[in-house]
Amino acid sequence: MTTNDFPGSDGSPLGPVDTHVESFLTHFHAAGYAGRTVRLKRSIAASFARWTMHEQVAVDDLNESHIVAFVGRSPRRGKAQVRFELATLRSFLQHLRAEAGVQIPALPIEPSPAEELRCRYVDYLRSERGLAENSIRVYSPYIRDFLRQLASGSGSISPAGLEALTVQDYLLHDIRGRSSEYSRLLATALRSFLRFLFLRGETAIDLSPSVPMVRRWRQGTVPTFISSEEVERALSAPDQSTPGGLRDHAILLLLARLGLRAGEVVALELSDIRWRAGEIVVRGKGRVLDRLPLLSEVGEALAAYLRSGRGKSESRRVFLRTWAPRIGLAGHAAVTHIVRKALAKAEVHPPKRIAAHLFRHSLATRMIRNGASMAEISEVLRHRSQNSTAIYAKVAFESLRGVARAWPATGGER
Numbered sequence: 379m380t381t382n383d384f385p386g387s388d389g390s391p392l393g394p395v396d397t398h399v400e401s402f403l404t405h406f407h408a409a410g411y412a413g414r415t416v417r418l419k420r421s422i423a424a425s426f427a428r429w430t431m432h433e434q435v436a437v438d439d440l441n442e443s444h445i446v447a448f449v450g451r452s453p454r455r456g457k458a459q460v461r462f463e464l465a466t467l468r469s470f471l472q473h474l475r476a477e478a479g480v481q482i483p484a485l486p487i488e489p490s491p492a493e494e495l496r497c498r499y500v501d502y503l504r505s506e507r508g509l510a511e512n513s514i515r516v517y518s519p520y521i522r523d524f525l526r527q528l529a530s531g532s533g534s535i536s537p538a539g540l541e542a543l544t545v546q547d548y549l550l551h552d553i554r555g556r557s558s559e560y561s562r563l564l565a566t567a568l569r570s571f572l573r574f575l576f577l578r579g580e581t582a583i584d585l586s587p588s589v590p591m592v593r594r595w596r597q598g599t600v601p602t603f604i605s606s607e608e609v610e611r612a613l614s615a616p617d618q619s620t621p622g623g624l625r626d627h628a629i630l631l632l633l634a635r636l637g638l639r640a641g642e643v644v645a646l647e648l649s650d651i652r653w654r655a656g657e658i659v660v661r662g663k664g665r666v667l668d669r670l671p672l673l674s675e676v677g678e679a680l681a682a683y684l685r686s687g688r689g690k691s692e693s694r695r696v697f698l699r700t701w702a703p704r705i706g707l708a709g710h711a712a713v714t715h716i717v718r719k720a721l722a723k724a725e726v727h728p729p730k731r732i733a734a735h736l737f738r739h740s741l742a743t744r745m746i747r748n749g750a751s752m753a754e755i756s757e758v759l760r761h762r763s764q765n766s767t768a769i770y771a772k773v774a775f776e777s778l779r780g781v782a783r784a785w786p787a788t789g790g791e792r
Contacts, residue, residue, distance in 0.1 A: 396427040402473045410704035422466045491535045492525035520567035537580035542588035562592040602730040603740040611724035622700045624687030626716045628679040633737035640710035640734035646696040
């Protein structure tokens with residue numbers, strides 16, 4: 379049976395599911411989806427509605443299993459089409475639940491004890507520790523793997539039975555062959571998780587001190603930076619005659635002129651730009667709000683993007699995706715991609731891995747070479763500790779040459 383074989387193929391409303399198809403599509407129109415994409419989604423949703431009538435599935439009984447059955451009715455389609463149908467119908471199901479007021483039971487999925495404990499830890503990091511979402515995404519996988527390993531033996535999780543030796547054995551086994559950065563992050567995540575267990579009364583003693591410290595040489599490297607001339611070439615790389623180019627140019631200016639972090643650029647909202655006061659509110663680490671001056675060059679780039687490049691969207695984020703859905707950027711990786719694209723077009727090739735922090739490092743390097751003090755650099759970069767700023771002292775190579783003693787010549791003569 380094909381789509382048109384279902385009753386009501388003349389387009390007339392058939393029942394409760396059919397009546398929600400058009401309201402479901404309103405979101406995609408507002409999000410800037412192409413007309414062809416919206417028509418495809420309408421066809422899939424309407425076909426699903428007719429299928430539910432043909433199979434005599436009551437609206438209140440709909441769940442994920444019905445979506446799988448509908449999509450699997452014709453096994454000869456390509457994987458891309460199947461994924462598109464699944465994504466569309468899952469969104470449709472969410473629309474019926476949340477917006478249309480239809481009570482649809484979800485499939486009962488009992489989380490494992492390990493997953494339930496990991497979720498409670500994530501909630502603790504978010505609500506009580508105030509960690510940024512990016513930090514949570516870093517810690518969570520380490521703890522997920524740790525709990526899975528604990529459950530692999532007996533199939534259950536018993537925090538009360540945890541011992542220091544168990545934690546240490548896991549750490550030493552897991553970091554074998556890994557980088558020093560991986561080892562450091564794993565140790566940090568384990569200490570944080572063990573403190574959480576103790577604070578929640580899951581363990582009788584605090585086991586976090588039992589996690590060995592991973593040696594890391596403080597300020598062992600010089601920050602990667604590019605010259606002022608290379609920065610300007612990168613800033614000129616985006617094509618400002620296009621909406622995407624206007625967006626990328628404004629983002630690069632925020633990185634290069636104000637030293638913003640990638641996550642801070644992503645989190646910037648329309649209300650954070652205080653045009654009359656001439657300042658920008660930046661949502662920094664630890665949910666701290668900082669106010670930075672809205673430099674004229676930055677303000678002009680932001681105004682040009684908001685006026686001619688951003689377009690309409692329900693999102694309050696300043697910077698949106700260029701393709702539908704027209705919502706805020708997915709994360710710091712999107713900003714890093716913009717940086718890499720601009721540097722490649724400008725033919726700038728840094729010696730190390732490219733990241734959005736490259737412009738932040740370059741700003742600090744330029745400041746210190748122009749005579750700025752460590753306190754001034756710390757204030758611009760909004761460091762909470764002077765130790766974070768001290769590493770930039772290494773880039774003042776000319777000043778360091780002036781205080782270095784000459785190397786003795788052969789025989790001790792100078």
